[in-house]
Amino acid sequence: MVSRKLNELHPGEEGTILSFSNQGDVGLKRHLLGMGFVKGSKIKVEKVAPLGDPIKLQLKGYSICLRKDEAKNIEVES
Amino acid sequence: MDNIIVGLAGNPNVGKTTLFNQLTGLHQHVGNWPGKTVEKAEGHLNYNDARIDVIDLPGNYALSAHTMEEIVSRDFIVDENSDVIVNIIDATNLERNLYLTVQMMELGANMVIALNMNKLARKKDIYVDVEKMSDLLGVPVVEIEAIDDTGSEKLLKTVEEASKHPIKSNKKLVYGNELKEHLAELQELIKQDKNLLDVPAIWTAIKLLENDKIVTEKVQNSNNSNKILNETERLKKHLQDVFGESSEEVIANGRYSFIDGLLAESVKKPEVEKTSFSEKVDRIVTNRILGLPIFLVVMYLIFEITFTVGAPFQDLLDEGFGLLGEAVASFFGEGWFTSLIVDGIIGGVGGVLVFLPIIILMFLMISILEDTGYLARAAFVMDKVMHKLVGLHGKAFIPMILGFGCGVPGIMATRTMEHERDRLLTMMILPFMSCSARAPVYALFVAAFFTAYEGPIVFSLYILGIVVAILVAAVLKKTMFKGLSTPFVMELPSYKLPSLKGVILHTWEKVRHFIRKAGTIILLTSIIIWILSSVPMGVEYGSQESVTGQIGTAIAPIFEPIGFGEWQPAVALIFGVVAKEVVVSTFGSLFGLDEDNEDGIAGAVSKLFTPLTAYSFMVFVLLYVPCFAAIGTVKQETNSWKWPAVMFAVTTITAYIVSFIVYQGGMLLGFA
Ligand SMILES: Nc1nc2c(ncn2[C@@H]2O[C@H](COP(=O)(O)OP(=O)(O)O)[C@@H](O)[C@H]2O)c(=O)[nH]1
Secondary structure (H helix, E strand, C coil), X not given: CCEEEHHHXXXXXXXXXXXXXXXXXXXXXXXXXXXXXXXXXXXXXXXXXXXXXXXXXXXXXXXXXXXHHHHXXXXXXX | XXXXXXXXXXXXXXXXXXXXXXXXXXXXXXXXXXXXXXXXXXXXXXXXXXXXXXXXXXXXXXXXXXXXXXXXXXXXXXXXXXXXXXXXXXXXXXXXXXXXXHHHHHCCCCXXXXXXXXXXXXXXXXXXXXXXXXXXXXXXXXXXXXXXCCCHHHHHXXXXXXXXXXXXXXXXXXXCHHHHHHHHHHHHHHHCCHHHCCCCHHHHHHHHHCCCHXXXXXHHCCCCHHHHHHHHHHHXXXXXXXXXXXXXXXXXXXXXXXXXXXXXXXXXXXXXXXXXXXXXXXXXXXXXXXXXXXXXXXXXXXXXXXXXXXXXXHHHHHHHHHHHHHHHHHHHCCCHHHHHHHHHHHHHHHHHHCCHHXXXXXXXXXXXXXXXXXXXXXXXXXXXXXXXXXXXXXXXXXXXXXXXXXHHHHHHXXXXXXXXXHHHHHHHHHHHCCCHHHHHXXXXXXXXXXXXXXXXXXXXXXXXXXXXXXXXXXXXXXXXXXXXXXXXXXECCCCCCCCHHHHXXXXXXXXXXXXXXXXXXXXXHHHHHHHHHHXXXXXXXXXXXXXXXXXXXXXXXXXXXXXXXXXXXXXXXXXXXXXCCHHHHHHHHHCCCCCCCHHHHHHHHHHHCCHHHHHHHHHHHHHCCCCHHHHHHHHHXXXXXXXXXXXXXXXXXXXXXXXHHHHHXXXXXXXX
């Protein structure tokens, strides 16, 4: 079990959300909390876009994409 | 007859629009929420003895004050005298869908849940025990299938029932003990102020802990505000200490825990989900190597189908109106009356209708892309480019591409973007994409001045437009759109077959809206221009003696520093606002030449310009005010005169500055 930032996960890797830092856009954080980015949620990096950013994630049974810059505020355990 | 007002609420992509169409059919119309850019669709149907008015609320993930759309939905539930809220949820995506449901329960909404996509869910081995779920939520749950009318009868019956016997949806909502106790304390304080009791106190308490701006402001005006806000602060600290998380996180967690508990008891689903069809498609469509080529092919197809298929129809309409004009002219003979009918009214109506083929095709294409789910993938693939270049969301790409054909469908296509401010910024820079109506102007000038370099000169203008768009976007983001952050959080919905009915209904609605709103503006301005060009009585239409000609002559000196201070170019530019290609025919008529006599016009123009001033003029035509149709469309889409005015100012100023640099720079470099 190691803790990493979400943007550091490779496609296919899975983890559990540990914490969500307050750095970055708070409005965005609020929005993401609603989208299921809460502590304990399982999350999987499914794909990286052809140009290297954004990334496609799977959580709570659906797919969502996020830029790496936004994903780096999320700490996951994998 | 009873009148029941029903609001449809739910996450995006759950089938809300499909259900709306299913329920209301052709009895619907699309407008805007008062004072907002957010679209509002309303419709009605008759059920038993009641007339049911259905309002399609914006698709939301939450009811915070995060976006205009969320505020609209929330206000509707809180303020308006809605009778019943129908919350549509997607059975294949329950966990996240229920998050919104829980928030509506906090508001105590009189709510009925419509559980959609049940067939898809069963394919994925997801089984929902509807009775159990309904029991645990304390809210009726009805299984429906929005694409056919499975369950719609039962849904309507339940709605009617709920309108007579309202459901208190917040009765069974529970959070963990710790949170519950603290919320109760805060609630007591809130209850002491009657003015705050238009909404459930628990909701206000939760919103305070979520740092909701609107609710906090409301509480600040309460006579109990000190106590309440102090207690809120104290609670926030306390929760931070206990949970090691901010109060917002604690609440989001609390909601998700409630949902987890609910699902554990009412839903059976496989431990490990099967690789879905969507995932398989995405492996190809967003593939590292294939992703971009597929995207480019799709874009090419949209562009080609919209404009190439649309063109013959446009020509046909054009010709039809031309013939009609001739017929009228030969019937009434020459004179101002004929001119009013032909140049003013027929020209104006024609000017509206020629847009229809491309708007219809564009909406068909975009609706198909949106409904199948590819649009989100396109944005996913292009986001990096758009973000780096203009600081916009990947979804801004499609409107921009359409802008090269015509700004009107481009502006309308921005409606696929969720956030108002992204959308507005995209609209503001869209006119810099060189639309096809500018091409005849370029053709005229390169034929007159740049025969050896026609291709590169025209190409340079297209590139210049893109570069200017990037620069203007950067400037706007530092000024008018200061603080605009465009995070890229977008759901990638699973792929689905679009419903033909939905696509057609939607297109029809938008086209009607365009004719009514933008059409009126286009027609009115055409008539105004006609009047100005025909008075004083007896002058030749659009000549220097006419008011338009006089205005042109008066403002001509303004264009001196950018290379063309004569009155003719100024008049041509005024007419160019009607539609850019009119610049060419205006030159024709100003020189007394037939508009088809292109060589003649080119010859006449070459006496008025030098290569340098010609280039500067083309740059100005590229960048200045888009046509009235574009302005009218912006008015229609944003529902205010502010944005068309901003667009007018931004484009004109930009055009002047860039042309100035081109002309003065060219002179310094020794061009003439
Ligand atoms: N299979 C299936 N597809 C549906 C159903 N309801 C809607 N859809 C499809 O889901 C997609 C999104 O639906 P739409 O009504 O636009 O969703 P909205 O974003 O909630 O308004 C469309 O392609 C619909 O055809 C349903 O009951 N079953």
